[in-house]
Amino acid sequence: MRMRTCVSSMAAGSSMEWLKSVKGVILDMCGVLYDSGEGGGQAIHGSIEAVKRLMDSGLIVRFCTNETQNTREKFVQKLRAMGFDISVSHVFSPAPALVRILRERRLRPHLLVHDDLMPEFDDVDTSSPNCVVIGDAADKFSYQNLNEAFRVLIGLEKPLLFSLGQGRYYKETDGLKLDVGVFMKALEYACDVQAEVVGKPSADFFQTVLNDMSLQPHEVILQLCSGSGLWPSDEKHPSVRADGYVDDLAAATDAILTNH
Amino acid sequence: MRMRTCVSSMAAGSSMEWLKSVKGVILDMCGVLYDSGEGGGQAIHGSIEAVKRLMDSGLIVRFCTNETQNTREKFVQKLRAMGFDISVSHVFSPAPALVRILRERRLRPHLLVHDDLMPEFDDVDTSSPNCVVIGDAADKFSYQNLNEAFRVLIGLEKPLLFSLGQGRYYKETDGLKLDVGVFMKALEYACDVQAEVVGKPSADFFQTVLNDMSLQPHEVILQLCSGSGLWPSDEKHPSVRADGYVDDLAAATDAILTNH
Structure with missing residues (x-):
């Protein structure tokens, strides 16, 4: 499996020309949509609008999380309370x-x-x-x-x-x-x-998401945060490596929609 | 470091001719001298006499343990209460x-x-x-x-x-x-x-014991139990491998004193 991947981190600014062929986006949640914290965390600035813009653009958007401190239903409720327009069936979690x-x-x-x-x-x-x-x-x-x-x-x-x-x-x-x-x-x-x-970063887990999107790996961007367990320590993951780095989801969305 | 090593296990009966050149013995404690258990465990049949026979033979005898649920002093007290004639200064533990x-x-x-x-x-x-x-x-x-x-x-x-x-x-x-x-x-x-x-199985740890004995590795037998963390899963330990297998310390002592 080889999906295009960008990682939210400070090392932004790489070329994003490869974004043209993209038909779908898989978004990591913690660190991309929201920051975790004791009260359940809060939305990252600009991410609520970014999700909406991605969905409105016609791209197929799915979400993945390794959240296992809550049921998927409760977890999505939390995200919806933050302002994200996300449905349970579009969220993929390990349990x-x-x-x-x-x-x-x-x-x-x-x-x-x-x-x-x-x-x-x-x-x-x-x-x-x-x-x-x-x-x-x-x-x-x-x-x-x-x-x-x-x-x-x-x-x-x-x-x-x-x-x-x-x-x-x-x-x-x-x-x-x-x-x-x-x-x-x-x-x-x-x-x-x-x-x-x-769950992340298992290739089987991502394949399940791709199946649900009816897309091929090369048609999808995976947006992960730098603390997702894939970077920086698991750089040798067999199916996932970073193609680009962005400041945050808002910046990634700008890049995707500009180049799309 | 290359010490002669025997392991208490069921696979007894190997040739023990190499025991002739031995000047000292390092004994594992749990599994060789005693079996652990809730009440502090009990002496393994024949091991109290075996330790005495080894010491009486003129061999230099030291003890090593990875016991860290107690101070060395308390640990030796326990062994003495079981009937072992062991002094604190001859026992090497990690702390x-x-x-x-x-x-x-x-x-x-x-x-x-x-x-x-x-x-x-x-x-x-x-x-x-x-x-x-x-x-x-x-x-x-x-x-x-x-x-x-x-x-x-x-x-x-x-x-x-x-x-x-x-x-x-x-x-x-x-x-x-x-x-x-x-x-x-x-x-x-x-x-x-x-x-x-x-502690076991660190080569530095065993070297400290050898220094105290003023002996070279080839002059010493290391008697470990099969559950000592070296066998069977750590067979590739760089400095320790089994030269022989014995039923228990009494059998090892028989072999050592017969061939010595």
Whole structure:
């Protein structure tokens, strides 16, 4: 998969001529649409209008997030309250993607996820677990809960670990917070396994979004923030690299609509 | 460094002719002398007598442990209460080794270690920390404490992380428990650093023991248990590999004293 990608960062100003062939845009949410924070964060200046301009231009717009501290519904409610005109069906988050995988592969998870994410798994059979799922459980990442997840995992004939994202950390108003990837690495080491990552930056995850848009990778721009877990530390991601850098979504939208 | 090594495991029976040139023995403790458990564990059958026989034979005997849930003094008290005739000065554990390193390199640690280990750091300056130290903190590995250690680490100009051992997990009477290595991997990933491991299986750690014995590596047998963190998953350790396998310390002692 090879999508055109721009990254919101300070290193703006690259040439954007390749934008001409674009038919769709996939937007990262945290860091592109809004800044996270204790009260749920706030819209980034100009991003509400930018989303509207992109949609009005006829481009197919989808959103992706690794948010796993909330159901997709609650998350979209929050964005709508900020002023974004976004519908749930256009937002792709790890939990619904994982639920689909669990169903397809007939897996029963042991869940170590945020309490507020639990409703996503209402219809999922969690009896006699044959895999472990971790999300951004934050304070629920206690020694006891991690140990419990570990015991389930190490007790499986073939340990199977799913991680909803692989972020290292994120910023909230009260400081940096460890993200799910850190605990994924912990359990990977404990059980000598490699987790299956569901969500950004998994190619499967982006492919699901592309399928929904009915577009080919080269027809789509992926707009990610620099703290999305892909940059700067994961520069060697097999399917995603930055083609350009922009200050923010408003600037990216200007570039897209000017060159489109 | 190349020490002769035997590992307590079920795969006993290898030839032990190379034992003739041995002048000293370094014994792992947990899994070789005693089995861990909730009440502090119990001596492994025959190991008390085996230690005595080794010492009486004129071999230089030292002990090494990655125990970091207790001070070395308390730990040795426990072993003595089980019946082992062991003195504190013959036991090498990570915390005193680290305190030496901190002093030599003028480092001030942020400590995430077990409460019962804290007395080892009584004389250590922990103001304005310029490194992070983790031990087997068990229940103290809460999200909040890990996050605090992470913030200190990521805030340093050059993040410096020490890990007292790198074990994956260990067994207690109530089941498997995650060990410090798991949280080392977590913080390594979060900050994109590689921890300095103090304790087994660090070559520096074993060198300190050899220095104390005034022996060369080839003159010493290292007796480790199969769950020591070196086998089976770390078979490629640069300085330690198994030369033989024995059922237990009593069998190893028989082999050593017969061939010596």
